[in-house]
Amino acid sequence: MSPLNDLLMPKLGLTMTEGMLIEWCVAAGDQVKAGDPLFVVETDKVANEIAAEADGLIGEILVPAGETVPVGAVVAHWTGPGQQAVQEPGGSAPAESPAASVPAVPPAPATGGRIVATPLARRLAREMDLDLAGVVGTGPGGRIKAADVRHAKAPAPEAPLQERGQRVAASGLVQSMARRMTQAKQVPHFYLAAEAEIGELLDLRRRLNDQPGAPRLTLNHFVIAAVARALAALPQQNRIWSDGQIVQFDEVDVGVAVSTERGLMAPVLHGLAAATLDGIARQSDGLLERVRSGNATHADMNGGAISISNAGMFNVTYMTPIINPPQSAILGVGSVRDVFRPDAQGAPALKREMGLVLAADHRLHDGAGALKFLNYVIDLLQDPYRLLRTQTQG
Structure with a gap:
């Protein structure tokens, strides 16, 4: 059948190599129109509905729902208007010939009450305290060999231990996450840790949130803004490694780790250069509303060179995160702690510090x-009024 009549697993992202076909929206023999949904692919924790590009008739479905196949694999056949469905060549499978019955090997023949066995077999039988009368010989004429004795004496395999628990099939999301985490550990990570003194930032946030009619700002919004400013100022940090090549991004996009009922997800905020x-x-x-309601788009879940993972609400001093491929860095954010540090005169002063850990692809x-990148972020968090200026002023 012509490639024009093949439905293929599409490539939905820069680094996508495979996808899980989680649902068919059509069946063999269905008539479809351009734009009708054909099947749903799950990749990178997002379900993508694949639509028909033209009118046609669905033929044979080759990949059942629930299977993962590589990009470009044929998942079904179809015929367009005016085309004749082509029957794939091939006849009925030849009937299987009945398997020849294999006669059981009889026990070693006894000649006048004498068992036929090799000298080594007899010696092994004596050492193992084994009666040769019950041993099946596989040598010529049923002669017992040493291997037959060893086989007869080998202990029966122990019954497998019963598993205490239940095996549950992993969902497409869990499988996708497992693949990405395995892929992540192939990235050569290195880590940098530091603290940011954010007393002034917390005070500014409180004052801004007291203003009516404005969106409520969280600590994470300030961290996102600082990371975005740092990427804009240091574009060499705004790139990823992909298939042996370096991809330099023009836009400033930042991912944010989000806990949902379906698991941890990392959607991406786009176009933050002047945000x-x-x-x-x-x-x-x-x-976050789209992600938590299950309505995230493919664009929502892709892009960016860095993500932010904030575990500060869980009383974690430092968080050592794992890079989310194909991104090249991730910033782990810890809790805000009250600590005493010496001031300019050496007297103890109460400070409010937040632990930061940057993981980067070496x-x-x-x-x-x-x-340089981490210190740029810290400088902005410690002087948060710079984040109120436009990028051209900052």
Whole structure:
């Protein structure tokens, strides 16, 4: 059948190599029109509905729902208007010939009450305290060999232990997450840890949230803004490694780890190069709503060179995160802690500090560049009024 009559697993992202076909929306023999949904593919924790590009008739479905296949694999056949369905060549399978019966090997023949066995077999039988009368010989004329004795004496295999628990088939989302985490550990990580003193930021946040009519700002919105500003100022950090090549991004996009009922997901905020704090808050709120309601788009779940994973609400001092491929970095955010530090005169002063851990891909980033990036983020968090300016002023 012509490739024009093949439905293929589409490539839905820059680094997509396979997808799970989780649902068929049509059956063999169905007439479809352009735009009708054909099947649903799950990749990167997002379900993508694949629509018909033209009118046609669905032929044979080759890939059942629930299977994972590589990009470009044929999942079904179809015929367009005016085309004749082509029967795949091939006849009925030849009938299987009946398996020849294999006669059981009789026990070793006894000649006048004498068992035929090799000398080594007899010696092994004596050492093992084994009666040769019950041993099946496989040598010529049923002669017992040493291997027959060893086989007869070998202990029966123990019955497998009963598993205490239940086996449950992993969902497509769980399988996708498992693949990505395995892939993530192939990335050569290195880590940098530091603290940011955010007392002034917390005070600014409180004052901004007291203003009526404005979106409510969270600590994470400030971190997102600082990371976005750092990416815009240091574009060499805004790139990823893909298939042996470096991809330099023009746009500033930042991923955010989100806990949902379906598991941990990492949607992406797009176009943050000149975004304000209020703009980040509004875009973030809309994105999280789509993700948690299961309505995230493919674009929502792709893009960006870095994500932020904030575990501060769980009383975690430091978080050492894993890079989310194909991104090249991730920033782990810990809890805000009250600590005493010496002031300029050496007297103890109460500070409010937040632990930060940057994980970076050593194929793209070296220690000096990553340190510069992390310190840029920290400087913005410690001088948060800079985040109120536009990017051209900052």
